[in-house]
Amino acid sequence: MSLEKEHLFYDRLAQTTDSPYGLHLEKAEGSHVWDVTGKKYLDFVAGIAVANVGHRHPKLVRAIEDQLNKYLHTMVYGEYIQDVQVSLADKLTQILPPHLNCTYLVNSGTEANEAALKLAKRHTGRTRLLSFRKSYHGSTHGSLSVSGNEEKKYAFRPLLPEVQFMEFNKIKDLNLIDTSVAAVIIEVIQGDAGVRIADQSFMTELRKKCDESGALLIMDEIQSGMGRTGKMFSFEHYGIFPDILTLAKGFGGGLPIGAMIANKSVMGDFTHKPPLGHITTFGGNPLSCAAAGAVIDILHSEKLCDKAIEKGELFKSLLSHPKIKAIRQIGLMIAVDLENESELCRLIDYCKENGVIIYRFLSHPYSFRISPPLNIDDEDIRSGVKIILEGLEQC
Numbered sequence: 001m002s003l004e005k006e007h008l009f010y011d012r013l014a015q016t017t018d019s020p021y022g023l024h025l026e027k028a029e030g031s032h033v034w035d036v037t038g039k040k041y042l043d044f045v046a047g048i049a050v051a052n053v054g055h056r057h058p059k060l061v062r063a064i065e066d067q068l069n070k071y072l073h074t075m076v077y078g079e080y081i082q083d084v085q086v087s088l089a090d091k092l093t094q095i096l097p098p099h100l101n102c103t104y105l106v107n108s109g110t111e112a113n114e115a116a117l118k119l120a121k122r123h124t125g126r127t128r129l130l131s132f133r134k135s136y137h138g139s140t141h142g143s144l145s146v147s148g149n150e151e152k153k154y155a156f157r158p159l160l161p162e163v164q165f166m167e168f169n170k171i172k173d174l175n176l177i178d179t180s181v182a183a184v185i186i187e188v189i190q191g192d193a194g195v196r197i198a199d200q201s202f203m204t205e206l207r208k209k210c211d212e213s214g215a216l217l218i219m220d221e222i223q224s225g226m227g228r229t230g231k232m233f234s235f236e237h238y239g240i241f242p243d244i245l246t247l248a249k250g251f252g253g254g255l256p257i258g259a260m261i262a263n264k265s266v267m268g269d270f271t272h273k274p275p276l277g278h279i280t281t282f283g284g285n286p287l288s289c290a291a292a293g294a295v296i297d298i299l300h301s302e303k304l305c306d307k308a309i310e311k312g313e314l315f316k317s318l319l320s321h322p323k324i325k326a327i328r329q330i331g332l333m334i335a336v337d338l339e340n341e342s343e344l345c346r347l348i349d350y351c352k353e354n355g356v357i358i359y360r361f362l363s364h365p366y367s368f369r370i371s372p373p374l375n376i377d378d379e380d381i382r383s384g385v386k387i388i389l390e391g392l393e394q395c
């Protein structure tokens, strides 16, 4: 039965690589997942920074169940007044700076960025878009256009015109920002580039240049948001705020949801010239909204931002081995550089065999990521890192 399913997985489901991770999943709870043979794995990846509150947190499950008993999809986004959506938007307003007071709910990260790029063009009446090399903003045409990894893009050209790239953390490059630019999009912490952390002086200058030119600053916190870096949003480390914020991944705690948040006066442009300037059938799905509301509550009540800082430090202190060339870490967003890609492949396999899940990055070939649930136990951190260090010895 199990082998038949595995065969069907390769045969009937579209594959995105020739070597998928291939764990045959049975269930997930807290910081662990189990395969169909009953083998238990410690999850140091959390579905790529999604299960920030852990898999199937009881409060999350209860919120979803409560909503399940009321209604599922009833109407396209924006027409009916659905309390679960309204409460979520209101909760976001309470945890964001006052100017970020209006939320457009979508289904994923790339959709949030698509909406943000469109809104910036519509609001400014400008067409140029600026982004940063090595960034990742999603896989649909608009988001891919502003993503900075050429290897992932060349086969899909032509993409959006008038997109230019700057070097991350290079202040001189910010001179490209002028009055023809609709928006600059940035991951404050570049996730799939292997956790590249923006400098304070760079962020200050970026905000200044956008203010001077009227270009809107879009911060993509799809991976770095929802407590992952030790603050609810990573821009809080800098005291620099976006004009438009995008969220997804950990926002839904395991259900698909994204958000694009801006000032009401900017967001209002989607209502006219043309009306219905952005449309989604499933955006703001009631179950996903219930989950996202619960995620915000859990992050607060269990002080998971503080925990992300403490546990991130613990990981960093334990990850010491001659084969580790560098560690970039902020909260529980961690990249560990090895010598080369084949060493990395062997380590990922070793950890899998020994019940620990670590994973690669999209745009950084010889590094592995650690992005576990923010409420992972310290004992699990110690035992999982022990396996990683053993693996480094063996590989």
Ligand SMILES: Cc1ncc(COP(=O)(O)O)c(C=O)c1O
Pocket (backbone or CB within 6 Å): 108, 109, 110, 111, 113, 136, 137, 138, 139, 187, 191, 192, 220, 221, 222, 223, 224, 248, 249
């Ligand atoms: C920073 C960032 N932006 C956008 C996305 C795209 O999100 P999604 O896969 O939900 O479309 C991702 C996904 O990894 C991401 O890390």
